[in-house]
Amino acid sequence: MTYTVAVAGASGYAGGEVLRLLAGHPELEVTTVTASSNAGKKLVELQPHLRSYAHLTLQETTAEVLAGHDVVFLALPHGASGAITAQLPDDVVVIDCGADHRLTDEAAWAKFYGGEFNEPWAYGVPELAAGDGKLRDRLVGAKKIAAPGCNASAVSLAIAPGFTAGLVEEDVVAVLAVGPSGAGKNLKVPYLASELLGSANPYGVGGGHRHIPEIVQNLKLAGATEPRVSFTPVLVPMARGILATVTAPLKPGVTAAQVREAWEAAYAGEAFVQVLPEGVWPRTADVLGANTALIGVTVDEAAGKVVAIIAVDNLVKGTAGAAIQSANIALGLPEGTALTTNGVAP
Numbered sequence: 070m071t072y073t074v075a076v077a078g079a080s081g082y083a084g085g086e087v088l089r090l091l092a093g094h095p096e097l098e099v100t101t102v103t104a105s106s107n108a109g110k111k112l113v114e115l116q117p118h119l120r121s122y123a124h125l126t127l128q129e130t131t132a133e134v135l136a137g138h139d140v141v142f143l144a145l146p147h148g149a150s151g152a153i154t155a156q157l158p159d160d161v162v163v164i165d166c167g168a169d170h171r172l173t174d175e176a177a178w179a180k181f182y183g184g185e186f187n188e189p190w191a192y193g194v195p196e197l198a199a200g201d202g203k204l205r206d207r208l209v210g211a212k213k214i215a216a217p218g219c220n221a222s223a224v225s226l227a228i229a230p231g232f233t234a235g236l237v238e239e240d241v242v243a244v245l246a247v248g249p250s251g252a253g254k255n256l257k258v259p260y261l262a263s264e265l266l267g268s269a270n271p272y273g274v275g276g277g278h279r280h281i282p283e284i285v286q287n288l289k290l291a292g293a294t295e296p297r298v299s300f301t302p303v304l305v306p307m308a309r310g311i312l313a314t315v316t317a318p319l320k321p322g323v324t325a326a327q328v329r330e331a332w333e334a335a336y337a338g339e340a341f342v343q344v345l346p347e348g349v350w351p352r353t354a355d356v357l358g359a360n361t362a363l364i365g366v367t368v369d370e371a372a373g374k375v376v377a378i379i380a381v382d383n384l385v386k387g388t389a390g391a392a393i394q395s396a397n398i399a400l401g402l403p404e405g406t407a408l409t410t411n412g413v414a415p
């Protein structure tokens with residue numbers, strides 16, 4: 070069966086990546102692409118690397134244009150997608166790459182985003198533990214899916230096994246090297262090349278980053294009670310990619326063997342989340358273009374902490390790949406359709 074697909078926000082980074090991956094999908098056929106200020110232009114004017122879509126013109130992003138497709142991917146700024154989703158028919162499968170349907174906690178939404186609170190949807194990180202199962206279970210047959218924040222999914226995947234196995238204290242510290250494409254096609258300082266090249270620029274320091282409530286929500290699902298999350302991203306000069314170093318204190322008596330067993334068990338059989346052998350550390354280059362999260366984990370005995378390092382491509386496993394993986398599950402298609410575990414290196 071072929072499903073018709075509309076991609077909204079197709080002129081942006083996330084929408085472009087959804088399109089790049091969907092070009093290799095045998096059952097999802099993109100028939101409509103939309104934008105805002107760039108509506109009316111040919112898609113390839115904005116996305117010259119997407120040659121297979123040369124026939125498509127960007128339309129206005131309205132509920133009327135999007136309705137009538139079997140599947141809609143939204144890659145719009147926060148707030149814009151919530152306004153559209155309220156108007157789309159119930160039977161359309163909608164995957165929102167924005168944050169509008171991620172949070173279950175209305176107070177957290179008000180504090181970190183503001184504006185109208187939208188109902189939470191099935192969260193698109195299938196491999197994350199949730200209760201006795203995984204979030205994958207909630208995606209089966211889902212009509213509405215919230216794709217994750219890229220940083221939030223990386224940090225959550227890296228440390229969740231410690232909570233599921235009851236090995237770590239609720240005191241998580243995450244420091245991330247992130248590429249500027251995570252901010253979208255942003256023409257402001259500090260995303261300009263002249264500000265970014267040859268520099269590493271921290272931002273969102275001191276508890277203000279909006280991915281903190283998303284991580285807390287994920288870790289609670291994985292078994293934490295009231296986790297405290299210190300989260301510090303640092304912009305570095307690589308177009309895409311996230312390398313997150315996540316630490317947490319070990320509970321008394323926990324051994325390195327228990328840690329390794331817990332992390333390997335958490336992701337056993339998962340194609341897209343892989344735990345590396347002891348002493349092997351992930352690199353962003355190994356996951357660029359791939360839907361893969363690579364995790365290295367060890368115990369720092371002197372510090373009494375677990376150290377987990379994860380590499381993801383923010384635009385693939387962090388957004389568009391997660392969105393397509395989740396859509397595949399929702400539609401009953403093989404989960405990895407149109408997705409690869411192989412990166413692009415060097």
Ligand SMILES: NC(=O)C1=CN([C@@H]2O[C@H](COP(=O)(O)OP(=O)(O)OC[C@H]3O[C@@H](n4cnc5c(N)ncnc54)[C@H](OP(=O)(O)O)[C@@H]3O)[C@@H](O)[C@H]2O)C=CC1
Pocket residue numbers: 077078079080081082083084103104105106107108130143144145146147149166167168217218219250251252253254255383384387388
């Ligand atoms: N970049 C990333 O790594 C990640 C992004 N996301 C999320 O995906 C979404 C898109 O991000 P990204 O692609 O990076 O952003 P971009 O700025 O690159 O793209 C934004 C897109 O939305 C369109 N747009 C802008 N304003 C409006 C509006 N008011 N109504 C309708 N469409 C509008 C733009 O159209 P036009 O070009 O015509 O202005 C463009 O197509 C965001 O919610 C983001 O948080 C999530 C995870 C990671």
Ligand SMILES: CC(=O)N[C@@H](CCC(=O)OP(=O)(O)O)C(=O)O
Pocket residue numbers: 166167168217218219220221247248249250251252302304
């Ligand atoms: C470099 C950079 O700015 N990255 C973004 C990641 C955004 C993201 O993951 O998307 P959502 O906004 O949909 O959550 C940030 O840290 O906010």
